[in-house]
Amino acid sequence: MNRPEKIDFILAGVGGQGTILASDILTEAGYRSGYDVKKSEVHGMSQRGGSVESQVRWGSAVRSPLVEKGRADFLVGFEMLEAARWPAYLAPGGLALVNRYRIFPPAVNTGHADYPAEEEIDRRIAARARLVWWIDATGLAAGLGHPAAAGVVLLGALANYLPVADEVWQTVVQDLVPPRHVDLNRRAFAAGRALACPDGR
Amino acid sequence: MPKVMSGNEAVAYGAYLAGVRVASGYPGTPSTEILENLVRYPGIATEWATNEKVGFDVAVGAAYAGARALVTMKHVGLNVAAESLFYSSYTGLTAGLVVVTADDPGMFSSQNEQDNRRYGQFAKVPVVEPSDSEEARRFTQEAFAISEQFDVPVLLRTTTRIAHSSSAVETVEGHPPRGRRDAPPSRRETPAWRSGDHAFPRDQQKYVMIPAYARMRHPVVEERLTRLAAYAETSGLNQVIPGDRELGIVTCGVAYQYAREVFPTASFLKLGLVYPLPAQLIRTFAAGVKRLIIVEELDPFLEEQIRLLGVEAEGKKFFSLTDEYTPDRLRNWAAQAGLAPVPEFPPVPGAALPGRPPMLCPGCGHRGVFYVLHKLKPVVMGDIGCYTLGAAPPLYAIHTCGCMGAGIGVAQGAERAGVKDKVVAVIGDSTFYHSGMAPLVNVLWNNSPVTTIILDNLVTAMTGHQVNPGSGATLQGEGLGMDLERMLRRMGFSLVDTVDPLDYETTLRVIKRHLETDAPTVVVARRPCALQTRFREAPYLIDPVACTSCGTCLKLGCVAVSKYGGTMSINQELCVGCGLCAAVCPQKAVKSSTGVAN
Known part of the structure; x- marks a missing residue:
């Protein structure tokens, strides 16, 4: 696989979905593959079921921990509505991987707003992305033992596009995931890796 | 071999490499992970303090006594500890003292975005500010050296994007920092320096800030600033x-x-x-x-x-x-401004999407108290913690929130002003130990008929579940918890009741009785944090026949309960089975899934 000079990622989800663990794994995998890396994420208040995002940057010398609009190569959506907030950050021709999974925000729960249709979300992201890859990551993870491993399923799918050796992913998962969850997360990663990419990668 | 670390991990590592011996602080986003990482290194007395000022004084005492000391806090924490910053600027220290102030531009988790570089100028102490994790490590070490060279506490100012961003940090061979997930806190070891073989420096002119001695110190402070400015000209930090x-x-x-x-x-x-x-x-x-x-x-x-x-x-x-x-x-x-080219990428158009603010978690005990307050409609003075989310829709149950410990005093003031509302203060357990005890004594002393509800989830939840005096253990994993009710009764409160806030009927009855009592009273609403304990029982279901879609359950503001397409439902993955929605349902249409055939 050719090795881009820089790769920028946005991971968007809902507090409690595991975006922090996934971005830790992604950061460490890039670092162990020879990239300089930076990662930025938000803790505290926002984590209580609110919108959360992590930004991960790989490059020869990364300066800003935040990705500029129009420059992210990958958008990884852990939840559909959260993915829909970030297309402006994608570079033209970037790729979006979106978990086909809905968590209703409060205004939708109380009937004060509508949850956007999948077609609408697809259209928004496709305005910038060359491809929106919809993945039933939560369903796959639940089938493997726990829906919380959805993020690592998405990472496995993302790995099809990244210049990182399989051994590196394996050891990073081993090193960062609590011991009792390593097996589940390895299987989740493999399940994502085995998915057929819609563009034939 | 360099290692990827967050800014907070790197500050902890730098402090460890600098030989810090005593570390204290109060949890506050974005500073919290510094002490959580530091406690994994051996030979350091790393402790949470009840508040930032207490933590600052602990660090000052250690630094006076000759041990390098670190104290950490968020930006507003330095307001609490400001008095200690000012006196320690005058006294100086025996060993290095570094004060971390983690500012929060953008207010991700704060009530303001004050710029604490101003505290350096105000208290006449140097301020060091890193721009990535490697500098966070290096500048922390450097800050200890400056502190000792100039006999001055040094402010290490970070911001959320430094504290919570990660990048590579140089590590010393043979001293790899341990990762944040792989080791339990080191139990308290007795380090060699605690052996008691050195005496506290009894230098009254330096350490007793009575006016006569303080007047002698002020010129020293001014002269020190001049020397620091000269040092800045050649410092490697610039x-x-x-x-x-x-x-x-x-x-x-x-x-x-x-x-x-x-x-x-x-x-x-x-x-x-x-x-x-x-x-x-x-x-x-x-x-x-x-x-x-x-x-x-x-x-x-x-x-x-x-x-x-x-x-x-x-x-x-x-x-x-x-x-x-x-x-x-x-x-x-x-x-x-014409200083750079116009951005290449136009924004992506699209209608506004529904927002997703943070909410009380499913199973959170605070929800039970706020639902009762929502029903009884007293005016509620809030405080800082997860429970500030009780102000959010649909509960709208908090009417003021200013800073840590403010609610009880504000409640007393409103009561004294003679409002027609019943006046309630709500305060979390950690906030109560932080700065709620003095205002609670004030309510009692002045006999103000305020009902104070202590929302006791036995942990400092908002910042990521740090222990507090009520938790039953210290950061080092030892010690005893406080007996809160006993303390309240010994203070002199005659009406103190404890409820499980998810026991709706009892909570309603007890809070009602307290509101009707014309005296200072305290309710302890105790339930362990659902997120920390991963509380999970069989989820609840809505019986579609019995349900009249009245919407009472929606008023709880629980993310698991929704009205979609006109029908009420409970998300079976998000529901943790606390049963509060079943307790408030007028039709008794919400039932536990226990016993329902799968």
Whole structure:
């Protein structure tokens, strides 16, 4: 696989979905593959079921921990509505991987707003992305033992596009995931890796 | 072998490498993970304090006694500890004292975005500010050296984007820092320095700040500042990065990283020691460029001082005083000012999406109290913690929130002003130990008929479940918890009741009785944090036949309960089975899934 000079990622989800663990794994995998890396994420208040995002940057010398609009190569959506907030950050021709999974925000729960249709979300992201890859990551993870491993399923799918050796992913998962969850997360990663990419990668 | 660390991990590592012996602090986003990481290193007395001022004084005592000491807090925590910063500036120390103030531009988890570089100028102490994790490590070590060289506490100022961003950090061979997930806290070891073989320095003229001695110290403080300014001229913390002479940029912190991307060819003066400033270095740099721009988040702290030097500079004329900077914002402002090309990528159009604010978790005990308050409609003075989310829709159950410990005093004031409402203060357990005890004594002493509800989830939840005096253990994993009710009764409260806030009927009855009592009273609403204990029982279901879609359950503001397409439902993955919705349902249409055939 050719090795881009820089790769920028946005991971968007809902507090409690595991975006922090996934971005830790992604950061460490890039670092162990020879990239300089930076990662930025938000803790505290926002984590209580609110919108959360992590930004991960790989490059020869990364300066800003935040990705500029129009420059992210990958958008990884852990939840559909959260993915829909970030297309402006994608570079033209970037790729979006979106978990086909809905968590209703409060205004939708109380009937004060509508949850956007999948077609609408697809259209928004496709305005910038060359491809929106919809993945039933939560369903796959639940089938493997726990829906919380959805993020690592998405990472496995993302790995099809990244210049990182399989051994590196394996050891990073081993090193960062609590011991009792390593097996589940390895299987989740493999399940994502085995998915057929819609563009034939 | 370098290792990827967050800014907070790197501060902890730097403090460890600097030989810190005593560390204290109070949890506060974005500073919390410093002590959580430091406790994994051996030989350091790392403790949570009841509040920032207490933590600061613990660190001062250690530094007086000859042990390098660290104290950590968020920006507003330094307001609580400000008095200690000012006296320790006068006294100086025996060993190094580094004070971490983690500012929160953008207010991700704070009530304001004050710029704590100003505290350096105010208290006449140096301020060091890193711009990535490697600098967080290196500057922490350097801060201890400055502290000892100049006999002064040093402020290490970080921001959310430094504290919670990760990048590579150099590590010392043979001393790899341990990862945050792989080791339990080191149990308290008795380090050699605690053996008691050195005496406390009994230097009254230095350490007793009565007016006669304080008058002797003030000139020392002023003279020290002059020496620090001279040191700043040659300090390795400040760095000139030569570039195009058309544009020179003075900057610090994470803004430096953004500016390097937005102005890739400019010359840079990057300040790591942001107070006091190197006047000569700045003049020389300014003389070497055609136009001088200052890029700093929040206040024009550098800009004001640089202009006072008589140097022509522009900054806040273009760049915002408010909110966190991002590369996007900086590029847009720079483009408007003609300093950088217009952004290449137009925004993606689309209608506004429904927001997703943070909410009380499913199973959270606070919800039970706020639902009762929502029903009984007293005026509720809130405080700082997860429970501040009780102010959010649909509960709208908190009417003021200012800072840690404010609610009880504000409640007393409102009661004294003679409002027609019943007056309630709600305060979390950690906040109560932090700064709720003095105002609660005040309510009792002045006999103000305020009902104080202590929302006791036995942990400091908002910042990520740190222990507090009520938790039953210290950061080192030992010690006893406080007996809260006993303490309240011994204070002199005659009416103290404890409820499980998810026991709706009892909570309603008890709070009602307290509101009807014309005396200071306290309710302890105790239930362990559902998120920390991973509370999970069989989820609840709505019987579609019995349900009249009245919407009572929606008023709880639980993310698991929704009305979609006109029908009420409970998300079986999100519901943790606390049963509060079943308790409030007038139709008894909500039932536990226990016993329902799968």
